[in-house]
Amino acid sequence: MKKPYCSLSREELTALKKELEQEYRKVQEKGLQLDMSRGKPAKTQLDLTMGMLDVVNSKSDLDAESGMDCRNYGCLTGIPEIRRLMADMAGVSEKNVIVYGNSSLNIMFDTVSRSVTHGVMGNTPWAKLDKVKFLCPVPGYDRHFAITESFGIEMINIPMTAEGPDMDMVEALVSTDPAIKGIWCVPMYANPTGITYSAETVRRFAALKPAAPDFRIFWDNAYGIHHLYEDDQDSIPEILSECEKAGNPDMVYEFMSTSKITFPGSGVAAIYTSEANIKDILKVLTYQTIGHDKINQLRHARFFGDMEHMRAHMMEHAKLIRPKFEAVLNTLEEGLGGLDIASWTNPKGGYFISFDAMEGCAKAIVSKMKEAGVVMTGAGATYPYGHDPKDSNIRIAPTLPTPEELAEAASVFVLCVKLVTVDKLLEA
């Protein structure tokens, strides 16, 4: 049935509902246990990195290029070879990088926390201000919003367009309100939309004229090299140099990690920013730790050697992930195309597909999925305070299940979308 649902009569809808409910009961009887909720790599992807566990062993020389013994204390910014590799990953200079431990989320939390307690470059610590606000392009990443919410920072929704955040709105707000101290961005293969900011959007970011001297763009480039295709890859202008060209050298903190390149939780993560910001960060970081895990930094640097090898490694990931994205997208197209009850994105990279149901349906769909044994990201999670004003957006994370599980899960999803939508139309 490829007639748009809105053209169906009440009788047709009622008949359809009966049919769908029957189908749903059959699915429930299967007792599925599937998970499309989080952007986790599958076991087959993790297997790609097993060789990294051998490159540093008891027979290895554990000295970094600098001659420093990686087994002992020290080296707050990361050993030279990992700074170089992580710098190349972002296309910036080594002097603009601090390599931390295993989690870029942790760096982002620390960056907000430090701004709250110690302030940014001599400006008033945010804890001493009456009001601090962040701009949040929506739909976006729930863990970003959770950080700012936990510090009591007020979050303002910014709609996403096909080119990135609505820059007219961003410019107007940032230039007039000194309480706005930051904006959360995932510029490539965004979480969850999968879209990549246009070059113009990036340049408009770099050219912002913030009212607050301590306004910073939190540029979470989590999927910067996470392409699905070898011959059809998005790209963005490098943000640090764009900011510098625009006369805003200190306006951006960029974040990347190897979480979805090697082992999530056992990778390395980095912050990229101006030398002046790095100096400012190190002033506090020196009290936080004596240094991050240099043996793991060495392991990563030696396993990849250079970006050419890392890019080749990412294409091995792509070979495993691509069929999963395609399976979901095909199932959505086959099941929902032409029905005019939903829209979704077609990403060329990253970990997510963003799905928009009819208004007021997202929570019910996710709940129906759960009752059928398929865990999805909670509806609303892609919005600050977990509140999607239209109750329409659902994040689909296709990487963790096996292709077979995924085919099943996507079919169940199509069924649940139809069922909830028919219910909604009948209610109207």
Next chain:
Amino acid sequence: MKKPYCSLSREELTALKKELEQEYRKVQEKGLQLDMSRGKPAKTQLDLTMGMLDVVNSKSDLDAESGMDCRNYGCLTGIPEIRRLMADMAGVSEKNVIVYGNSSLNIMFDTVSRSVTHGVMGNTPWAKLDKVKFLCPVPGYDRHFAITESFGIEMINIPMTAEGPDMDMVEALVSTDPAIKGIWCVPMYANPTGITYSAETVRRFAALKPAAPDFRIFWDNAYGIHHLYEDDQDSIPEILSECEKAGNPDMVYEFMSTSKITFPGSGVAAIYTSEANIKDILKVLTYQTIGHDKINQLRHARFFGDMEHMRAHMMEHAKLIRPKFEAVLNTLEEGLGGLDIASWTNPKGGYFISFDAMEGCAKAIVSKMKEAGVVMTGAGATYPYGHDPKDSNIRIAPTLPTPEELAEAASVFVLCVKLVTVDKLLEA
């Protein structure tokens, strides 16, 4: 010459000075480059742990006991086997442990930072209070004081006795001033004195009646299993259970790590506290990170297996460290014994010897050492704000140099102490 310096005549002192200066010039000509400044393990100690780099390799099963794949995201509290091992290390239950990444210093920083921004168990965040104070037993650990100073927390010196901090003073202050929110403690083989708190001191800590409901003891048990001797080991009552017995179950955060057991910077670290505090910590930790490095946790758990093996491993460390402590202590005794110009501690564990020169001499001694090519911990570093009111305490860290280097460095130290003291006496 074993006559006390105070009994020497001005002429004798002047002659001695000339002699010592000549000796010092000879030392300077050697162009030494030695370091007795930080508590860093020597390369020979690091070699003891090389086998740990092989226990997890590309052929290994990477599942934790719980069945969780250590290569993927998740597990905020640490995998079961490492929680058990770290719990055993402190003599507490697994449910009282969160295992983090590589640095207990980082956990301490985070613990203070979280109290500042989010508050402790529903109490007002410290950032919103006019004044927050910490008690600081002195001499103590410079990095503790640096954390509290960086958050603008006022630090109050508490003298150390042979039994631990002056508990009369601690009790009086903690019970009357609600602005006092914490105290820094290193209860075993303290940094830098090497003394271990008496059982009575520990019990008086557990029985404190703090005016502030969010007062916490920061119990940095950094050297809890770092004995120098197999048959002569200090011990303390386990603090969590003591606090519970005394009706103060939530009053303590304990910290330990494997930094000086395996590889500093590449170990695992833990916080130990009541289940109620753990729940309070996890509320924020869940925004901070998705999880720490579980592969490294697995590596540690599998390398040691249990505490028996870890204790045996520590005795291998002791065999390497003990001669160094003894060399320094012998050189001090031979060179300075009977002169009545200094005193020092004789630790049975840990990483430091604490040395007290005549008042007003510490800075000059450290500076003379530097000019002779031997780096010491800065004088004053063992006091809050880097200010030793008597300018007398110097921390000696004997582990890093080779035994030969150490013999040389200790002799130079004796020489500098004599020289500076003679100068001081001549000035008087």
